[in-house]
Amino acid sequence: MAHPYAKPQRAPTTYNDKYVVLYDFGDADHNEAIDEFKTLLQDLEEAGLDTEVRPGYDQSLLVFVKAPRELLGHAVHKSRVKDWLYGIIPNHPGGDKNTVVKGDYEAEDILSVYHLVNWPKDLGGAGITPGIGKWERVKSIFPLHNTEVNQSLLRHLSKRIFLAPEDLDSIRDLLGSKVAFYFAFIQTYLLFLSIPATTGVIAWLWLPRYSLAYGILTSVWCAVFLEYWKITEVDLSLRWGVNNIQQVKVTRPQFKYDKSYVDKSGRTHYYFPKWKQISRQLLQIPFLLFAMIALGTAIVSVFAIEILISETYAGPYKFYLEYLPTILLAVSLPYITTALEDAATWMTDFENHRTADLHEMSLTQKVFVLNTCTNYLPIFLTAFIYIPFGDDVVPRLEAVLQKLLATVGQKFVHVPFRVDSDRLKNEVIALTVTGQLSSFFEENIMPLLKHKLSGWYRDYRESRSQEATLRSIVPDEPNEAEFLARCRNEATLPLYNVQDDISEIVLQFGYLALFSPVWPIIPIGFLINNWIELRSDFAKISIEHQRPAPVRSDGIGPWIYSLDALTWLGSISTAAIVHLFSADKFGNGSWAMLPVTVFISEHVLLLLRVLVRSILHQAGSERIREDRNQRYAHRVRHLEEMEATKRAGLGLSVAERERRKSILVTGNDVFWTKQVEDGASEAFGVDLIRQIKRGEDSSSREPKID
Structure with a gap:
């Protein structure tokens, strides 16, 4: 998604799919640095990320990490679904587990790349944590500045008295x-x-x-x-x-x-x-x-x-x-x-x-x-x-x-x-x-x-x-x-x-x-x-x-x-x-x-x-x-769907009712299947009413004792 303050470029460089890992091996011996660096690349590649290596200052390497389009789009969609599950956003983003989407803005894509690099492996990331544990020699991980957008936005902000x-x-x-x-x-x-x-x-x-x-x-x-x-x-x-x-x-x-x-x-x-x-x-x-x-x-x-x-x-x-x-x-x-x-x-x-x-x-x-x-x-x-x-x-x-x-x-x-x-x-x-x-x-x-x-x-x-x-x-x-x-x-x-x-x-x-x-x-x-x-x-x-x-x-x-x-x-x-x-x-x-x-x-x-x-x-x-109104409307719509399902069940045809009775009969709940099997629910209820009423009439005819 093009940023509103970005200028057209002759050779456009994308910034929303890359991260840089700074690896400094100045205090490590030869074999230790090689083994650690191989592990770094292996962890990044196991997370599905592409890598390019270039020399940095002194004894350091710049590892450029890029998320393939499919991996990045899937990570963005997964993040949106997670937000919906936790109630952060009210609407389901749609799609399924294989959906690939594009970030609505640059930072959304960059955040997903950050998760792929930094989050632990059980959450789908590479687990690269600068300065912690085995990654003490990883000095930082950072996205690249979008220089042209930065300059354009800064010029825009300098002309505004108050920000909109x-x-x-x-x-x-x-x-x-x-x-x-x-x-x-x-x-x-x-x-x-x-x-x-x-x-x-x-x-x-x-x-x-x-x-x-x-x-x-x-x-x-x-x-x-x-x-x-x-x-x-x-x-x-x-x-x-x-x-x-x-x-x-x-x-x-x-x-x-x-x-x-x-x-x-x-x-x-x-x-x-x-x-x-x-x-x-x-x-x-x-x-x-x-x-x-x-x-x-x-x-x-x-x-x-x-x-x-x-x-x-x-x-x-x-x-x-x-x-x-x-x-x-x-x-x-x-x-x-x-x-x-x-x-x-x-x-x-x-x-x-x-x-x-x-x-x-x-x-x-x-x-x-x-x-x-x-x-x-x-x-x-x-x-x-x-x-x-x-x-x-x-x-x-x-x-x-x-x-x-x-x-x-x-x-x-x-x-x-x-x-x-x-x-x-x-x-x-x-x-x-x-x-x-x-x-x-x-x-x-x-x-x-x-x-x-x-x-x-x-x-x-x-x-x-x-x-x-x-x-x-x-x-x-x-x-x-x-x-x-x-x-x-x-x-x-x-x-x-x-x-x-x-x-x-x-x-x-x-x-x-x-x-x-x-x-x-x-x-x-x-x-x-x-x-x-x-x-x-x-x-x-x-x-x-x-x-x-x-x-x-x-x-x-x-x-x-x-x-x-x-x-x-x-x-x-x-x-x-x-x-x-x-x-x-x-x-x-x-x-x-x-x-x-x-x-x-x-x-x-x-x-x-x-x-x-x-x-x-x-x-x-x-x-x-x-x-607040949107969340209330979602709840009302859900209740209406439940009510519609209930009304649809009350208006069943004779054939549908017989089919449900047969399902109940084949079940294991004796309480429900007894009268369904006999087909005597109506007769049994009428008989109960008659017995109760007959008892009330007989009690009303008994002489009262002062």
Whole structure:
């Protein structure tokens, strides 16, 4: 199926039936590499796949895997039938076990090829799992980028202010529903951001600082956006035919089960006790507490030193010492977070999730908690420790610092402490604006520069090396050189993880939900950033990453719960900030009434969410109603067919009735065959009626005794 954004080509290259397996044998000896490579080709060919081998960079091979038309078409049809059996789609796709069909879009065919390469042999695949088990030297499996379609679609997206549903369909057709849901999420979020951006400008120009009205409007906006997205998610999952797709997810190769069994329908189940999994998952509670304490200790320490030096110290080397906390944090935090993320990875593996989606989500959520602590804790410290209690806390810290400096022979010059009323706003600006800019640079510029530099260095090293390389031994054919150069380049690119991009947007939503009254024009920066982000992320996938397998998803997964939690925390944080800092004397709000304010704000938000959810769910969407009506029509049609069969049985002819009687007589059910055999059902029933009535008449004639 030709993609709507594809341009005509002189020699068209199809991308929907191929995969590339990158095999790196640099750390293997001669015989081991040969045996392993033979096994790789044998497993692929046993799955019915065609293979072609070309040299890659260094000591690696590119195995091009192609699914024959009949095999691919049968796999696509089998996948559709499976979706129908599990209720993912309402209509049977038709055909039989030998049916061969063409994918409705490019990603559908690519997904079937991915299944043929990656799925275990008992499900019809080759069982090639990169980096796992005997395939540790298989670095990746990936489909090739459809470069022309990528460029055409990117040009189209750059000309649109907001994306239409058809644009999201095009992304789904190219990259699959899992990636498309991210773009749908950021697009919906982008549309909604226009509201707080407008109200934020109004609040910044005309309303007082820490405006209660703006805080309430933002909390309402968060609740409405979240409930609207939940409906949009269902609507898109029905539009793309992936609603409840998690029911058909296969078991991860790393899943360690206690036993397996086959049910009556022939399905194989892998059993791992729930109590074991739950007990392992409970270990993340002490882990997250430890991680938060470790990160909190580092951030609080640096925060305290920074305040002391900038606010109270006026001695020598102050200019250099002011940068010391930032340097300490910049140096230590990556090591701390890397160690904690490694621990989170190990713990997620230990939890033994059955599917890849559950494993990925569990790991990403742990990392999200760590990022939340890193990003939000400095603002909370400024808002609820530094400004309200700075007069008490800072002098104590000053005394400790004075003792430490005295031990190294430095004299501490005391400067009277004075709370900086703009520090909270500056903290929010620093962590949002500069954070967005640095994130864009780290995501889009740094990987591109790194990849270019590594490519130049690799070419330089090969040109100076005296050793023979695969490409010098087997040079490329002239008509393949350009194509193979692009394939080798894609093989060196990193894998794309959509969860990282979703996490970034959810963190951004948290800034808006938690701290919007501090600086009301935050949403404008987010609006501009996300408009660019939506397009740059598509370019990032197309240029800086391997093309992801178009695996299917019915939404953004557990990130819904993160948005729920941030919305709830936002109602508390917004109420507390407005209560404390909107008083006439800055930062001198009544602490005694703060719990009351927080309690009222929290429960008002909960009631508001119930109301919004009720209204939006009653309104629903046209597609949800259409799907509900379609499924109801199927059930009604089935009942009507049963009723028609029943009525046809009641209107049998005399000959048909006699035939059925003869069938009953030949049966083994004595209860039914006795009277059928005698032909006395009618006479027997009449006799019963007469006997009962005769008994009633005789009892009515008996004399009554007073």
